[in-house]
Amino acid sequence: MKLKHMFASLLLAVVVWACSSKAESERGSANQSTTADESVIPVKLTKVTTVVRAEPVTASGLVSSAEEARLSFKVGGIINKLYVDEGQFVRKGQLLATLDLTEINAQVSQAQLATEKAERDLDRVKALYADTAATLEQLQNATTGQNVATQNLTIAQFNRSYAQIRSTVDGTVIRKLMNEGEFASAGAGVFQISSNRPGDWVVRVGVSDKDWARxxxxxxxxxxxxxxxxxxFTGTISELAQAADPMNKLYEVEVRINPGRVKMAPSLFAKVTLQPAQSRSYAVIPVEAIVEGNGKDGFVYTLADDRKHVRKIPVQIGFLDGGKVLxxxxLxxxxxxxxxxxxxLTEQSTVILN
Structure with missing residues (x-):
């Protein structure tokens, strides 16, 4: 009797173990199926369309005068007198600054004395040559020496005449870069003058090569x-640079402003919208297709050749138009x-069309 009970217990244990193993096996198969389903990402495709439009070009820059002058001395020296200050209105030809002429006048005197000596030498050699006491070479050398001395005097006198600064335009002193008593080297800026005539105000902005071409x-x-x-304000493009700036790789565009009766000043910040006459073609896609957007750069995904995976493609964004990106x-x-x-998605994702 005990043997029957032991046999029945053993049989029951075998049945329970078999059922448990089958249930675990079924659960494992179900988990594997679920994991496989979750690794496949359903996606939807949209066709890429194109549109041809003459979209505006936007940029920003600073107001300035088309006739700006950075004025300096022709020769170096100590600044003796400055006659104007920043913000002061000046007329074309007005005296703005002078140098101390002590050294410059001495240079003119030296050149004058050298010229007088060269002329005396030439007269002496001419007389000797007439008496056959001097050679033709000596006469030619004396003539050359007199010519050189005369040219040196002309240079010294010219430099003295430019030991002063006069305004080249009717305008306003927007910057004074030096003070009286300072040493001004030749060509170093002392004043910056900006014309203030209504028709001289411009904004200079930088645009990309593709926008420049339009x-x-x-x-x-x-x-x-x-x-x-x-x-x-309204304006027109007055100049287009023929080479890009080597620093920022942008092309400078000068826009002449019509200020009307509004007061203008240099360095006012301006936002400019340019209306190109030439249109261009854009690829149009929904905005939700863009991933990892950063300013003008972004990425989109397209199906790979096997139609089960995707490829990541870099794109350049022109602008947004509602729910579309141009x-x-x-692409x-x-x-x-x-x-x-x-x-x-990633480039390792497996996809299925939804």
Whole structure:
């Protein structure tokens, strides 16, 4: 009887173990299936469209005068007198500063004495040559010496005439860079003068090479100054640089402003919107397709050749237009990009079309 009970207990244990193993096996299969399903990301594709538009170019810069002058002395010396201060209005030709002429006058006197001596020497050699007591070479050398002395006198007198600074434009002294008693080397700026005629105000801004290519002289512009936020000024492009700035790689565009009756001053901050005459083509995609956006740069995903994985493509953003993004570069030969699900993707992701 005991043997029967032991056999029944053993049989029951075997049945329980078999059922438990089957249940664990089924649960494991279900977990593997769930994990496999979770590693496949459903995505949605959207076609890339193109549009041709003449979109404005926006940039910022500072107001300045088209006729600005940085005035300096022709020769070096000690500044004797400054006749104007910053903010003062000056007329073209007005005397602004002079140097101490002690040294310069001495140089003129030296040149004058050297010229007189050279003339006496020449007269003496001419008389000797007439008496056949001097050679032709001596006469030629004396003539050359007299000519050189005369030219040196001309240089000294010219330098003395430019030992002063006179205004080259009607305008305002916007900066005084030196004071009386300082040594001014030749060509070192002493005053910065800005013309204040209404038609001379401009804004200079930098644009990219692609925007520069769309702009033309005479294109219209609208300008908003921080000093006058409620007023929009009109202007036209007056100059286009033919080479990029080596520091920032941007092309300078000069926009001439029509100030009307508004008071202008140099260095006012301006926001400029340029209206190019030439249009360009943009690739258009939904904004949700952009991942890792940083300023003008971003990325999008497109399906790989096997249609089960994705490729990450860098793009350059032109601007936003509602829920659309207009791209200036990056999607050549790409017809479809991933929209829904793009935020969860990596280049190792497996995808399925939703």
């Amino acid at each position: 702009l033309r002289l005479g294109n219209r512009a609208s300008i908003i100054l921080d000093a006058y936020p409620d007023h929009t 791209l200036t570069n990056g 050549s030969n790409v017809t479809e990009i991933v929209t829904a699900g793009s935020a969860f």
